[in-house]
Amino acid sequence: MEALSNHPVSRDQAKVMNRFDLTCRLIGLLRADEAVVGGIGYTNFDLWAASALPGGGRRGPNFYMLGSMGLAVPIALGVALAQPERLVFALEGDGSALMQLGALATVAARGVRNLCIVIMDNGAYQITGGQGTATRQGADIVGIARASGLRQSAWAADEDAFAELAGRALTEDGPWLIGCRIDGGKPVDTTERDPARIRDQFMRGLGVR
């Protein structure tokens, strides 16, 4: 897309950043009402860590998967369809995204304006021991997304570019996809594994109950 031409053409050209730092930057840009869906693994753990509120407690409209690898984008799409006035973010790792690539085509086909997908790509299944994913061998998720019909897809060249892209997602119609190359840093915390509570807090955060 012409307007995104100032961003790197390929994964190789993007700066290697840090997942927790980027997640904090994203949460810092949000108002209170955006929904955020965290896939499994360290993406999820760092969303949990980055969502701790200064006065105690945790950001409300966040959903943390505890399995169902690959479904962050479909779950976020469902939320986006249910609440077209609310912006929804899906945070996924590269391994998870590769598992459910068809979801990118479905998002593009639906043309939802209120969805932004953020891919944290370290080229590895980090939580299971760092085995390499296909992105390490050259698969380019932003390229795949564009070819799936998500024209507003871009690699974040660096932290400032990430903030610029996330800011555009907050103000301009989507769907968006932001690719982030990240390092092998460990997550800062571990998500509480209490699914009924996670779901209830998410729904309260969405104003459904």
Place this chain on the structure above:
Amino acid sequence: MAWHEIVRDVLKRHKVSLVTYVPDNVLRPLIEGVEADPFFTAFACTREEEALGIVAGAWMGGLRGILLMQTSGFATLPNVIASLAVPFQIPVVMMVSERGTLGEFNIGQSLVARTMRPVLDALAVEHHTMTRLDEAEFVLDRSLVQAYATMAPVCFILSPLLTGGKVFAK
């Protein structure tokens, strides 16, 4: 009324307006029925897991949905039923057109069909095999009430006895 008209009407009555599916010949009249009705948002997904995730997210956002698939598609779902729908108490409504029995011609379908009810039973997911037109409305209506009241997934299995199934073509 035909079975698919009953399904469409009961879904409307319960405000189930999102329909995600991986298509199937037997489901075709139902898919065509909901796609022709502006009450519904209906679209095909690339995989049944994806279709389930969308319905789960939509319900948490306040929108009721159902996913439609055939037997072989259901066989791809145990992980996401066990790790998303059941533990998070999300009333995902599933409808499966049953292959693999009563005249099946594809051995793969007949084998995979045998995994469906054991999986549902193992996960303690409520399921009903629908065989009779005169019972269809009651089964659907009561089961949807229960699914949403108890926040539990439910699966409707459409038997060839109800739908006619897919017949052997030489």
